[in-house]
Amino acid sequence: MKPSNIRIDDKRYWDSLMQSAKIGPGSQGGMSRLALSDSDKEMRDLFVRWCKDAGCAVAIDRMGSIFARRKGSDDSLPPVLVGSHLDTQIHGGPFDGCAGVLAGLEVIRTLNDHGVQTLRPIEVVNWSNEEGARFTPAMMASAVFAGVTPLDWALARKDKDGIAFGDALKAIGYDGSTPMGGRKLDSYFELHIEQGPQLEEKGIPVGVVTGSFSIRGMNIRVGGENAHVGPTPMDRRRNALVGAAHLIVAVNEIGWGEHQARGKATSARIEVLPNLFGILPHHAQVTCDFRHPEVEGVERMVRALEARLPEIRHRSGCDVEIVERWQYGSEAFSRACIDLVRDTAKALGIPSMDILSEAGHDAFHITHVAPVAMIFTPCEKGISHNEKEWSKIEDLAPAANVLLHAVLARASR
Numbered sequence: 001m002k003p004s005n006i007r008i009d010d011k012r013y014w015d016s017l018m019q020s021a022k023i024g025p026g027s028q029g030g031m032s033r034l035a036l037s038d039s040d041k042e043m044r045d046l047f048v049r050w051c052k053d054a055g056c057a058v059a060i061d062r063m064g065s066i067f068a069r070r071k072g073s074d075d076s077l078p079p080v081l082v083g084s085h086l087d088t089q090i091h092g093g094p095f096d097g098c099a100g101v102l103a104g105l106e107v108i109r110t111l112n113d114h115g116v117q118t119l120r121p122i123e124v125v126n127w128s129n130e131e132g133a134r135f136t137p138a139m140m141a142s143a144v145f146a147g148v149t150p151l152d153w154a155l156a157r158k159d160k161d162g163i164a165f166g167d168a169l170k171a172i173g174y175d176g177s178t179p180m181g182g183r184k185l186d187s188y189f190e191l192h193i194e195q196g197p198q199l200e201e202k203g204i205p206v207g208v209v210t211g212s213f214s215i216r217g218m219n220i221r222v223g224g225e226n227a228h229v230g231p232t233p234m235d236r237r238r239n240a241l242v243g244a245a246h247l248i249v250a251v252n253e254i255g256w257g258e259h260q261a262r263g264k265a266t267s268a269r270i271e272v273l274p275n276l277f278g279i280l281p282h283h284a285q286v287t288c289d290f291r292h293p294e295v296e297g298v299e300r301m302v303r304a305l306e307a308r309l310p311e312i313r314h315r316s317g318c319d320v321e322i323v324e325r326w327q328y329g330s331e332a333f334s335r336a337c338i339d340l341v342r343d344t345a346k347a348l349g350i351p352s353m354d355i356l357s358e359a360g361h362d363a364f365h366i367t368h369v370a371p372v373a374m375i376f377t378p379c380e381k382g383i384s385h386n387e388k389e390w391s392k393i394e395d396l397a398p399a400a401n402v403l404l405h406a407v408l409a410r411a412s413r
């Protein structure tokens with residue numbers, strides 16, 4: 001394979017990212033562009049305008065995901081899909097998601113600049129609600145697209161103010177009519193910042209994502225009993241917050257136990273009721289997350305926690321039950337697409353390394369309906385889901401060029 005010498009326009013890609021970064025600013029200099037918020041609408045409107053200016057036809061599906069299509073010379077062939085997400089965390093940065101969507105747009109703009117006509121159509125997608133920061137779960141629209149999650153269930157998911165996803169979509173005018181799924185795709189490529197420190201530490205600009213850590217999540221409910229914080233003797237207290245505290249520390253210790261093997265475990269969310277001064281809480285719910293490069297490793301961590309529950313019950317006097325479990329990360333990326341990304345980097349003279357994804361991405365769901373590959377880029381100190389998240393165009397452009405030529409190769413066959 002010998003790629004042509006066309007390259008993306010670094011300045012235009014960067015300018016688009018910086019225009020996006022101004023929409024939905026966070027309180028600490030980063031981003032806070034929650035799914036289906038007014039700022040999400042503003043960004044979507046800008047993205048749609050950019051795509052139309054680039055000659056694309058734009059379709060919106062029932063989950064509000066945006067598909068911008070550049071025709072192929074045989075437009076009946078399944079398209080090569082490229083994209084990521086334009087929503088951000090509540091305290092997020094300008095590159096998580098946006099780097100991938102806008103790299104897809106830059107691929108199309110570059111092909112236009114050079115008058116390159118591909119055999120297959122190419123589509124750029126912005127998946128709705130990847131972050132799950134406003135509506136849970138994360139990666140919801142790609143899950144519905146791939147038939148992993150039912151549409152009606154997803155449309156009915158509510159944010160903390162009780163607003164349903166479907167109503168929020170209508171409110172911003174992105175309740176599209178394109179039917180969900182059932183559409184043949186040639187392949188799906190997603191460029192994303194690594195969100196970890198490996199590429200930066202090794203000074204390698206392109207991560208060829210070969211798969212994912214195994215990820216297990218669970219909600220654990222801790223049941224205590226309301227009582228006065230003053231007169232109740234210590235040995236009669238059943239404080240749900242204390243039970244949750246024991247649990248959170250146990251999860252953390254289990255993560256440290258697998259640290260050498262690159263395993264990690266944490267609790268990032270707690271709900272406490274009534275959460276008031278003067279009364280022992282009767283209810284707590286803790287969301288726990290376990291990640292490990294090996295399936296056996298993550299299962300070992302989950303078993304370790306299950307083994308600690310009796311002691312936590314005993315020490316806190318509370319009921320402790322796992323009430324919900326989920327898992328992902330075992331989805332297989334496409335060998336052919338992974339090889340294509342690796343070979344393309346090599347042919348372009350860009351250093352790359354194989355890497356596992358340690359975060360969830362829309363690409364995982366799309367593996368159920370198309371061959372998939374992901375390309376990671378370095379980000380400063382590996383910081384992400386933090387308003388300090390940062391990358392430079394020198395970090396992003398090499399991967400964007402690999403994306404360009406991988407997509408071009410795939411769309412030309």
Ligand SMILES: [Zn+2]
Nearest residue numbers: 096097130192
């Ligand atoms: Zn992301």
